[in-house]
Structures are given as structure tokens and as C-alpha cells.
Amino acid sequence: MHGLRALDLGCGQGYFTRALAAAGAQAAGVDFAEELVTYARAHEARAPLGAEYHVLSASAIERHLPRGSIDLVTACMSLQDMADVEATVHAAFAVLAPRGRMVFSVPHPGTDTPVREWERDAMHRKAALKIDRYFDTGPAVCQWNMPRLLYSWDTPYWRFTLSEWSALIARAGFVIQRLHEPRPTEAQVRTNPKLADCYRLPYCLIFDLVKAP
Numbered sequence: 001m002h003g004l005r006a007l008d009l010g011c012g013q014g015y016f017t018r019a020l021a022a023a024g025a026q027a028a029g030v031d032f033a034e035e036l037v038t039y040a041r042a043h044e045a046r047a048p049l050g051a052e053y054h055v056l057s058a059s060a061i062e063r064h065l066p067r068g069s070i071d072l073v074t075a076c077m078s079l080q081d082m083a084d085v086e087a088t089v090h091a092a093f094a095v096l097a098p099r100g101r102m103v104f105s106v107p108h109p110g111t112d113t114p115v116r117e118w119e120r121d122a123m124h125r126k127a128a129l130k131i132d133r134y135f136d137t138g139p140a141v142c143q144w145n146m147p148r149l150l151y152s153w154d155t156p157y158w159r160f161t162l163s164e165w166s167a168l169i170a171r172a173g174f175v176i177q178r179l180h181e182p183r184p185t186e187a188q189v190r191t192n193p194k195l196a197d198c199y200r201l202p203y204c205l206i207f208d209l210v211k212a213p
Contacts, residue, residue, distance in 0.1 A: 001025050004071040007095065009058040009088065009104075010078025014040030014051065020074065021049035030056040059087035062094035070095045075104035077204065080157045089172040093211055102174060102209040108181065108202045109162050114140065129201055137161055165207070174209040181205055 002024030008017040011029025013036050020027040029051065031037050040053045056064060058075070059082065073092040082088050092102050115132035137159045145152040160168065169176060181202035184195040197203065 005069065006072040006074065007061065007065075007070045007092075009061070009073060009075040009092070010081065011040060011053065012036045012078070014043050014053060016074060016076040017051050017053070018043065018049055020072075021051040025072065026050070028052040028054065030054045030058055030061060032057050058082055059084045059091055062091040065095045067094055068097045068100075071097055071100050073100070073102040073104075075102075077105050077107075079104050080106045080159070081155065082158075083156075085158060085160070086168050086171070089168060089174070093172045093174060096211045098211060098213050100211045101177075102211070103206065104209075105204050105206045106160075106165075108205045109134070109160060109165070111201050111203060112159070114159075126197070135161060137164060169207065169209060173212055175212045176207060177210050178208040179205060180208065 001020070004025045006020045006025040006027045008014075008020060008027060008029040011017045011031045012033070014029050017027050017029035017040065027050070029037075029040060030053070031040070032055070034055045037053045037055050040051075044051050044053070054064075058078075073096060075088075079085055079088065089102070096102065111129065111131060113131040113134050114136050115130070117130050118126045119128045119130050121127045140157055140159050142155050142157050143152070144155065166176070182198070182204060183202065184192075184199050186199070189195045189199050
């Protein structure tokens with residue numbers, strides 16, 4: 001990671017960009033939300049890591065960066081929230097150097113479906129996750145109403161099947177090197193029982209892509 005030129009798409013308040021910078025990368029983050037970039041810059045001011053932040057649409061990065069100028073493009077649970085995912089992936093391909101990587105995480109298509117409900121047993125314990133309408137893809141609405149939040153809100157996002165993700169990636173020119181389904185350890189679940197669901201089922205999916213020569 002040391003010395004790599006890294007670009008974090010949909011960086012928000014900069015959490016993952018800071019992680020890249022802390023690992024030694026020359027990290028920059030972009031986000032369309034000016035207020036979130038303000039928070040990211042404030043974090044950098046308080047604890048400088050050398051990270052830069054720009055208010056910019058991720059789909060427009062190739063118009064602002066030289067082609068082949070980036071070694072690693074990341075998008076941590078942000079790509080699905082972008083209105084033109086395909087344009088963003090094509091733009092990432094354009095700014096990456098030959099054999100550069102794009103690594104991004106998204107909600108797992110197999111468990112993030114339009115119909116999704118836990119079936120419970122007589123003790124009200126979660127028995128099985130019931131899912132349906134996997135092939136109903138396209139624009140959707142995410143309802144942020146978890147008990148841990150101070151208030152609730154809705155945001156748009158876009159759903160893709162695994163086949164659609166694969167085709168989109170191939171059209172941009174990338175090759176999939178690896179897929180990863182993160183799973184907490186038993187020890188982590190004991191420490192934080194809220195992780196029990198994603199110990200049983202994959203909640204997100206990580207794509208590791210390489211720019212084909």
C-alpha cells in the first residue's frame with residue numbers, strides 16, 4: 001500500500017480514505033455531497049494524514065484526472081448509491097494505470113432483495129431469512145430507520161444481480177480477480193452480538209478487479 005496513488009469514490013466523511021492514507025497510500029477522496037467533504041476535511045485538519053478531498057461526481061473523475069494516474073480505486077459501500085454506476089466504473093478504468101486495481105464493496109445481491117424478512121420461531125428467535133424478487137433490479141429506496149439512529153431518512157440506491165454486476169464490470173474492461181464475502185469470527189460475534197446475522201449470511205460482497213492490459 002505504501003506509496004500507491006489511491007482514489008476513494010463516494011468517500012463521505014472520509015473514514016475509508018483515512019484508512020488508505022494511514023496505510024501509506026497517497027490517498028484522495030471524492031464525494032458529490034459538499035457537506036460530507038467538509039466533515040472529511042475537518043477530520044484531516046484535526047489529525048493530518050495527507051489525504052485530499054474533492055467535491056466531485058465519481059462518474060466525472062476522468063475529466064479531472066490524467067488517464068493512468070491512479071494505482072488503486074476504492075468504493076466502500078458507496079457505488080450502489082450512485083445514479084450512474086456504469087459511467088463511474090468506466091471512469092475508474094480510465095484513470096487507472098495498466099494493471100491498476102479497483103476494489104469496491106456493495107450490499108450482497110443474494111441477501112439484499114426487495115422482499116426480505118426474518119422468519120422467527122416460537123421464542124421469537126431468528127430462524128431463517130426469507131427473500132424474494134431477486135431479479136427485480138434497478139432503482140430502489142433505502143429506509144434508514146435503525147434504532148441506533150437519532151432520526152430516520154430515505155435515500156435512493158440501485159440494485160444489480162450478480163450477472164448484472166459481472167456484465168457491467170466486463171463492459172468497462174475490468175477482469176474480476178477475486179470475490180470476497182466478509183464474515184465476522186465467532187469471537188467478534190461474542191463481543192458484538194449485533195454481528196450474528198452476518199455470521200449466518202453474507203451481507204456485503206467485495207469485488208477485486210484489475211485493469212486488463
